[in-house]
Amino acid sequence: MRAGNRNFQFLFPAQTGHWLSFLRIGLGLQVLLYVLSLNRDWNLIFGGPPQGLLGRDVGDAMTFVQSPLIPRLAWIISPLSKAGLNESAALAVVWWALLVLGGLMLLGLFCRPVALATWFLQLACAESGGLLSYGADNLTTIGLFYLIIAPWPDPWSLDRILGPRPTGDPRASGFHRRVLQLHLCLIYFFAGLTKCLGAGWWNGTNIWRSLTIPPFDVLPIHWMASVGFLLPIAGITICLLELTYPFLIWWRPLRKTVLVAICALHLGIALIMGMVLFGTVMITLNLAAFWPDRKNIESEATLENPPLSQHTAKSLAAEKIAPAGI
């Protein structure tokens, strides 16, 4: 029974929902960055065979083979074409729609419908982009997927401020944050483990290569050479940081240190390798998942080990006290 209570406490901690505000604002910024950074190449990346670099039909076909139920841009562009819009105009509609949705997400207006529409459009772009998509797109989809199933509204959203709606169930909010936390742990564990299996991460070769091959060679190569002695140290540090993240992040005295270190790593990737979208989405996910919420820690202490039969009562109590700051 005690083990059951502990599991319940772990999986359903009462949360104020500020983490969800963090996630929403971060992903809103991410979507805005995504459309603005691809503005000049939008038609080239998502255009069909006449105007695209590769042709959207490649990504669409690859997606269709996996499953016909996965959203792709053809679902949006075909009806718009039937309505009389040419492909460029239809792609412009998608671009503007994502821009507006990103802005609404940033403000927290119509949270769930906006999250759903943004997820759908971003996923359609990522799938139709096919071979022109990369890790940042997947991680953005992950973040948006958690947003659409999250208990809305979050405390900092305009939906919450303007309307009389209470914030979502604190225990449901805590559960969704826990899912994101566990997902991040799996991401870093496998990323770290795979890196540890490559010799180049232990002798600095991979760091050197990562930072000197185009288009990641943002820093001049002679700068990199001048700090060559640091390359093996940097490689080993990255391996160990990623591999131990799933364990150390749960240890409260080290949580902030690990969080700052991993965010610094992603900031470095964004600035030194020019992978801004990848860096911002990882920092957003990390801060949303693990930024210490003082109110939450206190609530966990207050609600320690409630009997299983009192879950509902505790949820209601937590819901009442959480918005007030406990």
Next chain:
Amino acid sequence: MTSFWYWVRIGWLFLHLLLIALVCLHEMAWLVGKQLTTIPGVSSRFSKQFDNVPGTLIGTNLPSDDVFRKALNTYTNLAGIEVGYGYFAPNVSETHALVFELRYPDGHLEYEPPLVGSHEGELRLTSLIEQIGRTESNPWRNELIRRLARSTWRRHPQTVAIRGFFGSVTPPTFTAYKSGKNERLFVCRYVYDFTLALLKEGGGR
């Protein structure tokens, strides 16, 4: 929270995390099988055995039109968890490059890689070129390069023929750079000749 929704959430959490772990293990088994890791003397047979459980559970051993496989593909794509997280791992291997030689009616030649207009576009183009470099299917590689040649031809419609050079690029190692060798080594692996008709209709040699 009612007991029903409590158990629904627990069940979903378990399946969701299990799928993430299985996809990652499947990717890792592939890397081990291709002998891209430092694990010594691992045969492809062993890696197939290692991949037996994750591969089976995520349906990669099933026919591509299997309903269970399609359902899993749908969910993993919708959740963004269809691929693993081995970025720049286990090693940062040689990179690839594609350059087109443009032939004009007066016989003069120009050289140009596929072009995009932004750094973000460049990151995506790099991802594409690397995937072309990794593919083991010649027809697939031909088709992708033909499409990139066609895109280049649209920017230079007065060209009469395009030749594509695809190969690997090895940057200088740290030691080589320190000893004054700064050049990147391009090794051409494939050459493709495209005429206007081929670009329009498909093909290339």
